[in-house]
Amino acid sequence: MSRIRLSVLAVASASAVVGTGIAAGSASAATPPAPVAPTATDSLSAPGATVDAQGNLSAAPDVRATVAYNVAPGITTAGAPGSQLSAATIDCGNKLQGTLSLLPSSPSGAVSGSVVCTYPSVGTYTVKLTATDNQTPGATTVVTHTVTVAYPAKVAVDRYDGATRYGTGVALSQAEFPTAGSAGAVVLARGDVFADALAGIPLAKYKNAPLLLTPGGPTATTLDKNVESEILRVLPKDKSHTVFILGGTSAIPQAVADHISSLGYNVVRLSGDSRYGTALAIAQDPRALNNPATIVVARGDDFADALAAGPYASNIAADHGVPAAIVLSDGPSTTATLDPATKAYVIDKLASYQPANLIPTVTAIGGGADTAVDNLQGVNKAGLNAIEGNDRYETAADVAARGWGNGSIIWSTTDGLASGSSFPDALTGGAFMAMKNGPLLLTNPATTLSGFSASVLHNRPLLAEISIFGGTSVLQPSLVTAVGQAVQPKPVVYTDHHLMY
Numbered sequence: 265m266s267r268i269r270l271s272v273l274a275v276a277s278a279s280a281v282v283g284t285g286i287a288a289g290s291a292s293a294a295t296p297p298a299p300v301a302p303t304a305t306d307s308l309s310a311p312g313a314t315v316d317a318q319g320n321l322s323a324a325p326d327v328r329a330t331v332a333y334n335v336a337p338g339i340t341t342a343g344a345p346g347s348q349l350s351a352a353t354i355d356c357g358n359k360l361q362g363t364l365s366l367l368p369s370s371p372s373g374a375v376s377g378s379v380v381c382t383y384p385s386v387g388t389y390t391v392k393l394t395a396t397d398n399q400t401p402g403a404t405t406v407v408t409h410t411v412t413v414a415y416p417a418k419v420a421v422d423r424y425d426g427a428t429r430y431g432t433g434v435a436l437s438q439a440e441f442p443t444a445g446s447a448g449a450v451v452l453a454r455g456d457v458f459a460d461a462l463a464g465i466p467l468a469k470y471k472n473a474p475l476l477l478t479p480g481g482p483t484a485t486t487l488d489k490n491v492e493s494e495i496l497r498v499l500p501k502d503k504s505h506t507v508f509i510l511g512g513t514s515a516i517p518q519a520v521a522d523h524i525s526s527l528g529y530n531v532v533r534l535s536g537d538s539r540y541g542t543a544l545a546i547a548q549d550p551r552a553l554n555n556p557a558t559i560v561v562a563r564g565d566d567f568a569d570a571l572a573a574g575p576y577a578s579n580i581a582a583d584h585g586v587p588a589a590i591v592l593s594d595g596p597s598t599t600a601t602l603d604p605a606t607k608a609y610v611i612d613k614l615a616s617y618q619p620a621n622l623i624p625t626v627t628a629i630g631g632g633a634d635t636a637v638d639n640l641q642g643v644n645k646a647g648l649n650a651i652e653g654n655d656r657y658e659t660a661a662d663v664a665a666r667g668w669g670n671g672s673i674i675w676s677t678t679d680g681l682a683s684g685s686s687f688p689d690a691l692t693g694g695a696f697m698a699m700k701n702g703p704l705l706l707t708n709p710a711t712t713l714s715g716f717s718a719s720v721l722h723n724r725p726l727l728a729e730i731s732i733f734g735g736t737s738v739l740q741p742s743l744v745t746a747v748g749q750a751v752q753p754k755p756v757v758y759t760d761h762h763l764m765y
Contacts, residue, residue, distance in 0.1 A: 454480025465574030564592025617647025
């Protein structure tokens with residue numbers, strides 16, 4: 265099954281009415297203005313898609329369907345209303361009508377909605393948008409596009425690894441940003457402890473930045489030399505580009521920050537008095553995520569749920585392109601709590617929820633986070649969304665199935681896979697998947713492949729790529745065989761992107 269995601273813009277404007285030659289306030293009741301149809305345009309988009317000069321789309325069938333359109337505030341002439349878009353429909357071209365969910369307009373007249381076209385097989389379809397002004401008979405505009413849907417013929421399995429955790433991060437940065445100087449920033453975290461890095465993935469996505477690791481702690485006096493070389497390669501050194509350091513000087517000493525500054529970069533340190541404070545700093549600092557409308561809560565005393573949450577927060581929970589911030593709870597579901605500052609922040613986000621927005625303002629990922637938020641008293645939890653499984657592997661699989669699908673169909677063409685028992689490769693791999701807009705699955709390295717991850721990979725006609733993070737000492741070679749079995753009948757093409765450091 266495939267899903268086509270559309271991006272639609274339909275505008276009804278005052279200038280359209282004026283263009284009829286009837287000035288506002290001058291028409292008589294006996295001579296109503298001629299029907300003025302809304303101007304309607306649409307565009308089809310998909311990762312890896314190609315669009316020809318006529319606007320026809322050819323793509324693997326992972327085209328994600330979001331319809332958004334704007335309507336200018338209605339105007340009134342004497343005795344007759346001006347154009348106001350009051351109906352819009354999508355004909356998917358497969359004898360099924362697209363379901364268009366409309367939201368109330370804002371004071372500025374902006375209206376948004378969503379539509380999903382589901383296709384049962386490969387083929388060529390004509391998608392038709394109809395925009396109608398129901399208050400003006402005959403005011404209708406129709407726009408059509410041709411969509412060619414084809415399943416990927418094979419699955420590319422790419423392993424990204426280095427001789428160290430720092431080398432793996434560099435390998436991923438080189439894959440994300442193959443052109444020198446093409447990154448918008450760099451996010452730098454301590455690589456020997458996960459605490460400060462947990463909330464860094466959405467920041468990396470928002471700033472178009474790789475997430476790199478370097479040795480940390482009070483005795484760490486220098487930047488990893490290969491990480492330094494990668495920063496110099498990927499980021500112009502003109503003092504206008506920023507290296508974001510996550511954590512205080514006990515995590516990454518000031519001497520390292522000073523050295524990065526001396527290389528020609530603006531350095532911004534985002535830190536708090538704990539890992540929970542650092543996550544809030546990333547969320548609230550105007551130079552970072554600047555208090556986004558949505559947040560994701562994940563457990564901060566363990567890493568697995570937060571790292572699986574990274575791509576979800578960066579894409580699925582994003583609001584108007586701004587990733588959700590990750591803030592941290594403490595403890596498993598039996599003892600889960602929120603520190604006072606995080607508690608206040610979560611309560612504020614729950615209070616800001618507007619049903620018309622549809623997007624939950626707070627998503628709790630994992631049992632600990634869900635319990636911590638659910639235990640809040642005296643707050644409206646209508647804006648709370650929870651995703652949790654019985655363990656970290658099921659939780660990551662549920663995030664993939666619910667975030668990138670509807671439970672039975674998963675539309676992502678690319679998935680990531682990392683060990684669920686060690687954090688470094690899952691951390692930099694999670695940032696990589698955030699850039700590619702795909703989920704991060706976790707597996708137990710003691711087995712060939714987690715059953716929950718295998719179930720996500722199974723029966724996926726859209727799946728074209730699986731990225732494995734970490735070398736064979738972290739995830740054994742038999743894992744590739746297990747992945748191939750999960751995605752049958754498609755053949756697997758395996759490549760190891762290995763760095764010697």
